[in-house]
Amino acid sequence: MVTVEDGRIVAADNACTLGEQKFLGEPRLKGPIQREGKGWKDITYDEAILRTVEMLRDAERPLLFGWSGTHVEAQCIGVHMAEVLRGVIDNTSSVCHGPSILAIQEVGHPGCTLGQVKNRADLVVYWGCNPIEAHPRHLSRYTRYAEGFFLPNDYLDRTVIVADIRKTETGNIADEFVQVTPGGDYAVLSALRAIVRGKRDIIPRSVAGVPREQLFRIADRCLNAKFIAFYFGLGLTMSRGKYKNVRNAIELVSELNRHTKATISAMRGHYNVYGSNEVNTWMTGYPFGIDFARGIAFYNPGETTAIDVLARRECDACLVVASDPAAHFPRACVEHLADIPTVVIDPYPNATTAFADIQIPVAVTGIDAAGTAYRMDGVPIRMRRVLKTDYPSDEEILGRMYAMLQEDHPP
Amino acid sequence: MSESIIWYLREFLRTEWIRKFLLAKTDPLVTPPYFKDYPTLTGKECTACYQCMMICPAPGAIAVLRHDDGWRPEIYPGHCIRCGLCVEACPEDVLQSGRVLEAQHRDRTGFRATFHLSIDREICMRCGNCCISCPVGREGEPDGAVLKIEKGGVQILNSDLCTGCKTCEVNCPNRGIRVARVVEGVQEAAA
Incomplete structure (x- = not known):
């Protein structure tokens, strides 16, 4: 429940720390701004849109990055824009759960919705993620503390295993904490697969810092569970082994499905990063890092992903939508971002603002703009707006840009 | 020398001694009436007031669980230290252990708690x-x-x-x- 007073949100009930900050919001930009010397000057939305379109028109290899913090309707327009511009479109999953997608492309995704997990999962595994910090309501809404249809005694009926390189806050409330040596996830997952396969005798005394007895105990807990929900985070996707770690985890889940029911899902970050992957996939066939330079969609992670395009100093203009690459990209990429014309479409000033030439503030989906977003389990949810403001939505701004670009390339 | 060996053999090979050695019996082990085992259910209805969980000093030793036919406290022996406080705190006499319940009824004792x-x-x-x-x-x-x-x-x-x-x-x-x-x-x- 959200309380609105004098056109401002003053309280958000049942929201975690992160959710509340989103609703209450930091100071938002009043209108579009353009860099002038060492300062900024206010410009109108019309000027901002025109200058952005001019920037994109003049570019030979524009990069359209971000998209994870906006609704799918805007993401659709983004893909159309990339096609018209023959540019590169990439979303934040290339520096986040991109490896998970690569693994899923190799071995599939035995996943399920969070509702299934809530009602059925009697064993929940969190691997390389700390939901108490990053997804604070995950345990209370869907896993450990949620009262399930088949689990009337919620946390007393469920078991939680946390695997990480250090004991996290989630580890504090877990039934079993598995401390893996950094970079050792692949080996531990392989050992668990071997145990599930019945090859207990080949397991060495310790695997990546995890004693054999604990591995046997975890495997037994898994084999004796009725429904296992396996969640993994960036601890698995961004450590040594990357997508191979995720592939191994998926294959462990696959092995477990010979004995019981098991599912695996990624702990996605931005509220609509899943939507961005969905939109890209249904429109181009690929989930992220799509290059339209050839006139058709071309996908090659490591070549057509934002980091690589920037690190090679290849792109000559960048449109950042609803994300903050300057806060997460390597220094070389951010340096190039500072050298080229960059436009940011985001409601709030962020680290990328410091490297941008223009920033266009927009309405926030779910607060003052309506739109569809995909939850981390792939369920599309229509988000209503709770406020009426004068800010245009991402869809509106991008729609106007796309219309102007279409004039150059009539269909 | 030989005399002493014979003496020893006579001493230790006595039938009575061998019988005693092989068939020795101690007194049978009897659980004393005051022994407090893990609390067990008396069969009385639990109202889920959680007083047992409130008083329990051992983490994870007791939980009140919901079953199809009502609530019941569950004791986890690996965690329970058999202090008997849950038996004493329960206002419905759902649990029993040793002579705790009996003594409580006799002495009319109980707990008053604020949180x-x-x-x-x-x-x-x-x-x-x-x-x-x-x-x-x-x-x-x-x-x-x-x-x-x-x-x-x-x-x-x-x-x-x-x-x-x-x-x-x-x-x-x-x-x-x-x-x-x-x-x-x-x-x-x-x-």
Whole structure:
């Protein structure tokens, strides 16, 4: 429940720390701004849109990055824009759960919705993620503390295993904490697969810092569970082994499905990063890092992903939508971002603002703009707006840009 | 020398001695009547008042579970220290152990407890684990809950409904919520 007073949100009930900050919001930009010397000057939305379109028109290899913090309707327009511009479109999953997608492309995704997990999962595994910090309501809404249809005694009926390189806050409330040596996830997952396969005798005394007895105990807990929900985070996707770690985890889940029911899902970050992957996939066939330079969609992670395009100093203009690459990209990429014309479409000033030439503030989906977003389990949810403001939505701004670009390339 | 060997053989090969050695019997082991084993159920109906969980000093030793035919306390022997406090605290005599219940009835003893909830808002992530895991007010009206996340933090709505069961404290990942319990033993005057 959200309380609105004098056109401002003053309280958000049942929201975690992160959710509340989103609703209450930091100071938002009043209108579009353009860099002038060492300062900024206010410009109108019309000027901002025109200058952005001019920037994109003049570019030979524009990069359209971000998209994870906006609704799918805007993401659709983004893909159309990339096609018209023959540019590169990439979303934040290339520096986040991109490896998970690569693994899923190799071995599939035995996943399920969070509702299934809530009602059925009697064993929940969190691997390389700390939901108490990053997804604070995950345990209370869907896993450990949620009262399930088949689990009337919620946390007393469920078991939680946390695997990480250090004991996290989630580890504090877990039934079993598995401390893996950094970079050792692949080996531990392989050992668990071997145990599930019945090859207990080949397991060495310790695997990546995890004693054999604990591995046997975890495997037994898994084999004796009725429904296992396996969640993994960036601890698995961004450590040594990357997508191979995720592939191994998926294959462990696959092995477990010979004995019981098991599912695996990624702990996605931005509220609509899943939507961005969905939109890209249904429109181009690929989930992220799509290059339209050839006139058709071309996908090659490591070549057509934002980091690589920037690190090679290849792109000559960048449109950042609803994300903050300057806060997460390597220094070389951010340096190039500072050298080229960059436009940011985001409601709030962020680290990328410091490297941008223009920033266009927009309405926030779910607060003052309506739109569809995909939850981390792939369920599309229509988000209503709770406020009426004068800010245009991402869809509106991008729609106007796309219309102007279409004039150059009539269909 | 030979005499002493013979002496020893005679001494140790006595039939009576060998019989005693092989067929020795100690007194049979008898559990004394005052022995407190793990608490067992008396069969009386549990009302889920959580007094047993409130008084229990051993983490994870007792939990009141919901079954198809009602509530029942479950004792986890690996955690239970057999102190018998849950038997004494239960107002419905659902549990028994040794002579605790008998002595309590005879002496008319019981516990009186007050609780104080405190929340450290600096470290609270508002994950809602405490609000959701709290067993109070689950089945009734939503207003009957002890805790709720609103106005930018976990709010204590009905502190008088708190049973002191410590479920919130146990399930808080960063010890952001604490339940202070003041329990005193009371004895009714003899009639």
